[in-house]
Amino acid sequence: EADIYQTPRYLVIGTGKKITLECSQTMGHDKMYWYQQDPGMELHLIHYSYGVNSTEKGDLSSESTVSRIRTEHFPLTLESARPSHTSQYLCASSESHQRVKGVSGREYEQYFGPGTRLTVT
Amino acid sequence: KNQVEQSPQSLIILEGKNCTLQCNYTVSPFSNLRWYKQDTGRGPVSLTIMTFSENTKSNGRYTATLDADTKQSSLHITASQLSDSASYICVVSDRGSTLGRLYFGRGTQLTVWP
Numbered sequence: 179e180a181d182i183y184q185t186p187r188y189l190v191i192g193t194g195k196k197i198t199l200e201c202s203q204t205m206g207h208d209k210m211y212w213y214q215q216d217p218g219m220e221l222h223l224i225h226y227s228y229g230v231n232s233t234e235k236g237d238l239s240s241e242s243t244v245s246r247i248r249t250e251h252f253p254l255t256l257e258s259a260r261p262s263h264t265s266q267y268l269c270a271s272s273e274s275h276q277r278v279k280g281v282s283g284r285e286y287e288q289y290f291g292p293g294t295r296l297t298v299t
Numbered sequence: 300k301n302q303v304e305q306s307p308q309s310l311i312i313l314e315g316k317n318c319t320l321q322c323n324y325t326v327s328p329f330s331n332l333r334w335y336k337q338d339t340g341r342g343p344v345s346l347t348i349m350t351f352s353e354n355t356k357s358n359g360r361y362t363a364t365l366d367a368d369t370k371q372s373s374l375h376i377t378a379s380q381l382s383d384s385a386s387y388i389c390v391v392s393d394r395g396s397t398l399g400r401l402y403f404g405r406g407t408q409l410t411v412w413p
Binding site for chain 2: 288
């Protein structure tokens, strides 16, 4: 079981509210990721980070923002929640590519948190 | 376009029976393929991971196969248990970026009945 945590696990909130989804990992991983997953659908990468002060947008356009001030912490913020933001948000982390280069299969191994189920009414 | 297709979309089996889940992919250049188990309301947990040089890998009652030539993989579950009820996701990683981009299938929803 990976040491990656997400809070809250479930959140129901009204339209227009600002929310922050928390993600923390204790494995010292450089890379962290946020995915969005709708029921029965594949995970879509919305944000990722190579390390402190590094953030990038993923494949799926998202109105959310992220920050990476500390290695272990990668929060996701929605300034004004809308019903279209209703989804499950999964955080993941992995070791640096360079750190595990050459170790078969371990490159890119991502460990996932339990997810946050967000409902915007 | 890099894609990962899984079949069947859903499957119901009786406890104790075996089953096989399929995954076809077009991701290139290929780095590795992994199978994840995702319980309802939880994050995915890795079951197996295989590089192009490996064609089979087992993890307890789970056995994954990989044919890198045909770009197909399967996950075989033997002697199924009620706790095997979950979504099984095929994930393929490409070799073309330092990010290690993952391409996810939509999963096969397995239900094991007593």
